[in-house]
Amino acid sequence: MFKRHRSLASERKRELISPGATRSTLKNDMRNFHSLSQFILAAGPLRSIPAVKHAKTTHFEIEILDAQTRKQICIVDKVTQKSTIQDVKQKFHKACPKWCPSRVGLQLERGGPFLKDYRTIQSIAVSSIITLYFTDLGQQVSWTTVFLAEYTGPLLIYLLFYLRIPYIYDMKESSRRLRHPVVHLACFCHCIHYLRYLLETLFVHKVSSGHTPLKNLIKSCAFYWGFTSWMAYYINHPRYTPPSFGNKQITISAINFLICEAGNHFINVVLANPNHTGSNACFPSPNYNPFTWMFFLVSCPNYTYEIGSWISFTVMTQTLPVGIFTLLITIQMSLWAQKKHKIYLKKFSSYMRRKSAMIPFIL
Amino acid sequence: MAAAAATASTKGNGGGGGRAGAGEASGSRKKKGPGPLATAYLVIYNVVMTAGWLVIAVGLVRAYLAKGSYHSLYYSIEKPLKFFQTGALLEILHCAIGIVPSSVVLTSFQVMSRVFLIWAVTHSVKEVQSEDSVLLFVVAWTITEIIRYSFYTFSLLNHLPYLIKWARYTLFIVLYPMGVSGELLTVYAALPFVRQAGLYSISLPNKYNFSFDYYTFLILMMISYIPIFPQLYFHMIHQRRKVLSHTEEHKKFE
Numbered sequence: 001m002f003k004r005h006r007s008l009a010s011e012r013k014r015e016l017i018s019p020g021a022t023r024s025t026l027k028n029d030m031r032n033f034h035s036l037s038q039f040i041l042a043a044g045p046l047r048s049i050p051a052v053k054h055a056k057t058t059h060f061e062i063e064i065l066d067a068q069t070r071k072q073i074c075i076v077d078k079v080t081q082k083s084t085i086q087d088v089k090q091k092f093h094k095a096c097p098k099w100c101p102s103r104v105g106l107q108l109e110r111g112g113p114f115l116k117d118y119r120t121i122q123s124i125a126v127s128s129i130i131t132l133y134f135t136d137l138g139q140q141v142s143w144t145t146v147f148l149a150e151y152t153g154p155l156l157i158y159l160l161f162y163l164r165i166p167y168i169y170d171m172k173e174s175s176r177r178l179r180h181p182v183v184h185l186a187c188f189c190h191c192i193h194y195l196r197y198l199l200e201t202l203f204v205h206k207v208s209s210g211h212t213p214l215k216n217l218i219k220s221c222a223f224y225w226g227f228t229s230w231m232a233y234y235i236n237h238p239r240y241t242p243p244s245f246g247n248k249q250i251t252i253s254a255i256n257f258l259i260c261e262a263g264n265h266f267i268n269v270v271l272a273n274p275n276h277t278g279s280n281a282c283f284p285s286p287n288y289n290p291f292t293w294m295f296f297l298v299s300c301p302n303y304t305y306e307i308g309s310w311i312s313f314t315v316m317t318q319t320l321p322v323g324i325f326t327l328l329i330t331i332q333m334s335l336w337a338q339k340k341h342k343i344y345l346k347k348f349s350s351y352m353r354r355k356s357a358m359i360p361f362i363l
Numbered sequence: 364m365a366a367a368a369a370t371a372s373t374k375g376n377g378g379g380g381g382r383a384g385a386g387e388a389s390g391s392r393k394k395k396g397p398g399p400l401a402t403a404y405l406v407i408y409n410v411v412m413t414a415g416w417l418v419i420a421v422g423l424v425r426a427y428l429a430k431g432s433y434h435s436l437y438y439s440i441e442k443p444l445k446f447f448q449t450g451a452l453l454e455i456l457h458c459a460i461g462i463v464p465s466s467v468v469l470t471s472f473q474v475m476s477r478v479f480l481i482w483a484v485t486h487s488v489k490e491v492q493s494e495d496s497v498l499l500f501v502v503a504w505t506i507t508e509i510i511r512y513s514f515y516t517f518s519l520l521n522h523l524p525y526l527i528k529w530a531r532y533t534l535f536i537v538l539y540p541m542g543v544s545g546e547l548l549t550v551y552a553a554l555p556f557v558r559q560a561g562l563y564s565i566s567l568p569n570k571y572n573f574s575f576d577y578y579t580f581l582i583l584m585m586i587s588y589i590p591i592f593p594q595l596y597f598h599m600i601h602q603r604r605k606v607l608s609h610t611e612e613h614k615k616f617e
Contacts, residue, residue, distance in 0.1 A: 239568040320573035 060121055060128055062088055067110050067133040079121055086117040088132075102142075102211040105135040140211035147201040150220050154228035155194040161232035162187045173238040180242040182250050186235050186317050189257055193309060196265060204272050227325045234319050243318040253316035260308035263291040267302040270295075283348045297360040299344050300337040304358055307333065334358055401462040406519050408453065413512040415447035420505045423498075435493045437485070437501065444501065447508075448481050477504070480546055484581075487562060488553040496552060500545025503538045510534065525610065532603040539599070543592055550581050557581060 060079040065072050076091045089101035105114045108124060110133050115124065124130070162183075164174050234240065243249040266289050286295040294301035310326040334357070341357035356363055397405065419440045426439035437444075451474050457463040458470045480500070485491060514531045517523040556562070563577040 234567075234572045234574075237567060237572070241568045241570055241572055244570060318571060320571040 058128065060125060060130060062121075062130045062132055064092060064106075064132050064134050067107065067135045073134060081120070081122045081125075083121050084117060085115045085119050085121075088121070089117070092134075099134075099136065100140075102140040103137050105137045106132045107135065108132065137213065139214040141214055141217050142211050144201065146212060146217045146220065147205075148198065149217060150224050151194050151197040151201065153221060153225040155191060155198070157225055157228045158187065158190050158194075158232045161229070161236045164236065168233070169236075169238055177238050180240070182242050182316065183235060183240060185250065185254060186313070189254065189313060189316070190232075193261065193313075196261060200265070200268050204268055206272050227321075227328075231319065231321045231325060234321055235317050241318070243316070249318070250316055253312040257309055257312035257316065260305045260312060263294065264302055264305035264309065266291040267294070267305060271302065283344070294360075296355075298337075298356050298358055299341045300333075300358050303333040303337050304360070307358075334363055337363070397462040402519055405457070405462060406516060408457075409512045409516040409519065412447060412450065413509060413516060415443060415450070416505050416508040416512065419443050419447065419501075420509065423502065423505065433498060434495065437492050437497045440501070441492075445481055445486070448477055448504070452478065480549070483563075484550055484553050488556050490556050491549055491553045494549060494552050496545045496548030498545075500542045500549065503542030503545060506534065507538050507542070528610065529607065532599075532606055535599050535603075539596055543588065547585055547588060550585055554578060554581060 058081050059077070060081070062076040062079055063072060064074055064076065074092065074095045076088055076095065079088060079091070085106060086101065089104045089106070092104060093099060093101050107114055114135075115132075121130070161168060267284075270284050270287070270289075270292055284295060286292040292301075294304060298304050307326070307330050310322070310329065314322045314326050337358035341355075422440040422443065423436055426436045427433055430436070454463070454465075455467060455471050455474055458465045458467045463470075485497060491497065510527065510530045514523070514527050517527055557564075558578050563575070565573060565575050567574050
């Protein structure tokens with residue numbers, strides 16, 4: 001043990017001292033041989049040296065502490081250099097079965113960022129014993145589940161209102177009045193919209209195997225389902241008033257709706273198949289399809305087309321609740337678009353000329 | 364609820380000791396605090412608000428002495444009440460620009476519920492203004508606000524008398540239920556008049572296919588007090604234990 005201390009010390013003197021450690025701390029550390037792990041933890045950035053001198057592969061030991069109480073939960077050993085955080089989480093799950101890998105949040109230091117699953121141990125290791133802090137991220141659901149729940153709900157709920165399930169509307173009134181064709185058209189458009197979303201979630205989107213806390217699922221489902229019920233109630237009401245400008249208004253907005261739906265679909269297809277050519281990797285660019293030419297004007301045309309669809313739907317049905325829903329999702333999507341736009345600007349500044357985030361020339 | 368929410372206000376205006384939501388009486392040492400100009404403005408704001416609510420309190424007392432009974436006192440303090448309660452909207456602005464370390468959402472919620480009661484219920488439904496329940500919540504609000512604004516003023520000037528801190532964290536035990544009862548009774552009294560006049564309600568059919576029933580809205584609002592009131596109340600009791608016992612510990616060490 002003593003020999004190893006000496007070699008480590010000399011190694012350390014050769015290396016740069018990390019900003020945290022000072023000369024005096026180093027001296028003290030060398031003097032106190034309390035425990036080997038303490039000494040190594042206090043060290044600055046060392047080149048990772050083999051734990052056992054004659055072994056060919058480096059094995060790491062990862063000590064997992066609770067982020068709040070700093071108590072040790074368990075030690076994951078025999079972790080190779082090439083393993084990732086994901087492997088560590090799975091080994092941790094085997095050791096402590098109640099924490100599934102998706103619930104586990106590991107940080108290098110308390111309050112630091114959570115380490116992504118794809119990072120390798122090699123990139124974060126400073127010594128052969130690593131300390132990670134564990135936080136329970138709570139009950140998680142996969143993004144696919146969230147999307148499926150979010151989109152199936154409105155599809156079914158709107159149909160319930162359209163088919164006039166008893167007790168929603170006054171029975172005498174409902175049976176008496178003939179329904180204006182725009183009501184049927186609205187149902188058709190609404191169903192197309194959500195069917196397209198569902199099919200894209202299942203077949204087009206390459207949703208990462210990421211997870212999200214359960215309460216996000218509850219929040220988004222409540223929002224979508226609630227607003228769909230509110231909208232569907234008015235559109236399918238016996239006392240529904242058709243649009244003021246009659247068929248002209250309806251046909252123009254219906255055509256617009258279909259154009260925006262098609263546009264949204266093609267953009268999603270392009271986003272799902274990014275071109276990985278060199279420095280242009282993962283930056284979506286327009287191709288021969290005219291719908292994708294929106295990429296010349298904005299960085300997030302999928303949001304643009306979606307807002308277009310909903311505005312057409314509002315104009316087509318001339319219903320205020322639909323307008324309120326459109327306004328709310330526009331606000332939410334503009335926030336997301338701004339974030340993405342900033343990321344693109346940072347990464348691909350040479351390609352981003354004269355572009356807005358979501359609405360051409362305005363936002 | 365509006366009364367309690369204001370008493371329970373999470374982080375309070377400006378720096379200073381003991382605050383509700385953040386929970387620690389020592390929180391002021393960690394955070395930065397507003398700059399000198401912002402502090403001066405906040406002190407002026409809080410002093411003006413304290414003075415305003417004192418005017419309302421004095422007005423109530425004078426009206427009571429003049430009339431000899433406590434009925435229909437609302438009319439004598441109607442204008443200052445509307446002015447100073449609406450002035451509390453500035454607090455949302457303070458949170459938004461960051462000179463007060465409170466959450467914008469929570470403060471908006473508190474202030475808007477107060478303003479709603481003043482304008483959309485008491486002002487709009489004139490028949491309700493002579494009810495006794497109005498006096499109940501006005502008194503609760505007046506006492507709460509005088510203590511709260513003076514608490515903030517002294518905190519900003521770093522000279523908080525223990526009496527004010529004690530008052531803020533103790534009187535709510537009585538004032539909160541009093542204010543909530545006043546508010547609920549007032550809304551309940553307003554219901555038949557809203558139904559009769561069809562106040563603020565739109566019905567189908569109309570050009571924009573929208574309907575709103577103010578009567579149902581008020582009922583839903585009253586029901587929402589049921590989950591929110593106990594949460595805020597017990598939160599305040601918890602804060603009280605923390606803040607007042609913390610101060611006692613400090614006193615022991617001095």
